[in-house]
Amino acid sequence: MGPYQPELEAFPKSKFGNKMRQFNPDWYKPPYSGWLEYSIKDDAAFCLCCYLFKNEFESRGNAGRAFADDGFRSWNHGPARLKSHVGEVNSTHNKCFNRMLDLKNQRQSIRASLSNLNEKDKSDYRIRLNASINVVRFLLRNGLSFRGHDESEDSEYKGLFLELLEFHGNNHPDVEKVILQHAPKNDMMICSTIQKDIVDSCAKETIKAIIKDLDSDYFGILVDESKDISHKEQMALVLRYVDKSGELIECFLGIVHVSDTSARSLQEAIYSLLENHSLCLSKLRGQGYDGASNMQGEKNGLKSLILQDVPSAYCIHYFAHQLQLPLVALSRKHSDVKNFFYVVTNVLNTIGTSFKCRELLRQHQVEKLEELLKAGEIFTGQGLNQERGLQRPGDTRWGSHFKTLENFMIIFSSIANVLKDMKEDSPLKLDRLAAGNLLDNIQEFEFVFILHLMFKVLLFTNELKRVYKRKIEISSMLWSCLTLQR
Numbered sequence: 391m392g393p394y395q396p397e398l399e400a401f402p403k404s405k406f407g408n409k410m411r412q413f414n415p416d417w418y419k420p421p422y423s424g425w426l427e428y429s430i431k432d433d434a435a436f437c438l439c440c441y442l443f444k445n446e447f448e449s450r451g452n453a454g455r456a457f458a459d460d461g462f463r464s465w466n467h468g469p470a471r472l473k474s475h476v477g478e479v480n481s482t483h484n485k486c487f488n489r490m491l492d493l494k495n496q497r498q499s500i501r502a503s504l505s506n507l508n509e510k511d512k513s514d515y516r517i518r519l520n521a522s523i524n525v526v527r528f529l530l531r532n533g534l535s536f537r538g539h540d541e542s543e544d545s546e547y548k549g550l551f552l553e554l555l556e557f558h559g560n561n562h563p564d565v566e567k568v569i570l571q572h573a574p575k576n577d578m579m580i581c582s583t584i585q586k587d588i589v590d591s592c593a594k595e596t597i598k599a600i601i602k603d604l605d606s607d608y609f610g611i612l613v614d615e616s617k618d619i620s621h622k623e624q625m626a627l628v629l630r631y632v633d634k635s636g637e638l639i640e641c642f643l644g645i646v647h648v649s650d651t652s653a654r655s656l657q658e659a660i661y662s663l664l665e666n667h668s669l670c671l672s673k674l675r676g677q678g679y680d681g682a683s684n685m686q687g688e689k690n691g692l693k694s695l696i697l698q699d700v701p702s703a704y705c706i707h708y709f710a711h712q713l714q715l716p717l718v719a720l721s722r723k724h725s726d727v728k729n730f731f732y733v734v735t736n737v738l739n740t741i742g743t744s745f746k747c748r749e750l751l752r753q754h755q756v757e758k759l760e761e762l763l764k765a766g767e768i769f770t771g772q773g774l775n776q777e778r779g780l781q782r783p784g785d786t787r788w789g790s791h792f793k794t795l796e797n798f799m800i801i802f803s804s805i806a807n808v809l810k811d812m813k814e815d816s817p818l819k820l821d822r823l824a825a826g827n828l829l830d831n832i833q834e835f836e837f838v839f840i841l842h843l844m845f846k847v848l849l850f851t852n853e854l855k856r857v858y859k860r861k862i863e864i865s866s867m868l869w870s871c872l873t874l875q876r
Contacts, residue, residue: 392424402433406464413428413468421476437486443485518568522584526589527592535550538553606673607632609675611627622647623651624648627663643667657696675702678706726840733828737832738794740809740812741808806829
């Protein structure tokens with residue numbers, strides 16, 4: 391039907407400075423005639439195409455809130471703002487406008503295009519589409535990348551998507567006849583936009599299957615947020631429920647970009663995500679977060695805000711964090727433990743950042759293993775005597791510190807030998823001095839004593855964490871079963 395463009399005898403006037411101004415019906419004329427519309431109720435101008443399609447593109451000013459959400463009312467700047475809204479050829483507005491034209495032109499729709507094809511063309515189209523879908527599903531299932539650095543025809547490696555599609559065709563002659571170079575140039579089903587559309591469809595179908603399995607029943611949520619590589623705050627949400635067979639299910643629902651990590655912003659993002667997937671908030675029966683203040687605050691924390699709306703959404707603090715937080719606090723206050731981890735970190739940085747040092751570490755481990763086998767101190771067998779590396783601990787995950795210290799103790803002699811080689815053979819004097827200082831530090835009684843002490847402490851907490859986690863899973867299953875019986 392096109393944009394709504396009423397012709398009024400007199401449009402409402404508003405005061406701008408010393409003058410009264412109003413919407414100008416001449417703006418209905420080209421070049422704005424195809425998309426500009428006026429709302430009598432709001433006394434505001436809107437862009438029809440941006441209102442319909444702006445969510446498909448990243449908004450960059452010219453498809454902002456004025457013309458797409460709130461409405462434009464600055465009549466004194468009308469011509470200039472209309473022009474800036476349209477923008478350049480590749481602006482968001484023009485992309486939305488082209489989408490609207492495609493929607494209006496039904497002759498270009500997939501249904502119309504397929505009806506004009508003969509049976510062979512339809513069959514070839516379906517084979518091409520199914521081949522691309524199968525490749526996308528395989529890459530998604532295994533968490534692999536799609537694109538290649540150089541995807542030209544003469545490239546030796548075109549990326550996993552194209553390489554796997556070609557491999558699929560080589561093993562299925564009926565597919566090979568209709569894909570890649572054998573397909574019409576405008577219907578190859580391999581461009582990045584097609585790949586993203588298929589990925590988006592797979593995501594929607596997966597979420598649809600999760601929602602269907604939940605079947606409007608009770609559920610809990612697990613929420614955490616972190617920064618991505620571009621330093622944007624991302625909130626991840628996981629659904630937790632018991633299926634019809636009594637199995638505890640945890641399914642990832644989605645990631646949402648949040649402008650900040652305040653409790654109110656996270657609450658709005660969670661409610662919006664649940665609403666988008668038709669999940670009723672009244673069915674929420676559990677919350678699971680870490681110990682951050684914006685999550686666990688008694689008055690303004692996310693837990694409390696949700697409990698105000700859903701009193702039965704009980705919150706369970708992640709027990710691993712309850713164990714880790716005291717360890718972090720105490721270790722930072724104790725100077726000896728703090729210095730111990732400082733030395734461990736320096737050893738990891740010194741050896742782990744050099745390929746030559748890592749290779750020396752492997753060689754010393756092999757030599758030590760052969761020596762112990764000859765002496766009969768260890769035995770061979772499946773899963774025994776695995777090669778160890780220097781795993782870096784996480785700043786807030788003290789469960790990872792246990793693995794770091796375990797490896798450090800097992801390959802202690804190999805680490806000492808590598809530092810000794812660096813002390814004697816490093817070409818730079820500063821490297822020789824640093825390696826010598828680290829070697830002296832790790833051979834001191836105090837360092838070895840704290841190494842064994844912290845290993846024992848972390849061993850206990852690691853076992854407690856496993857027991858707590860298992861108890862939480864059992865309690866959640868029992869609680870969920872009781873909820874289902876009610």
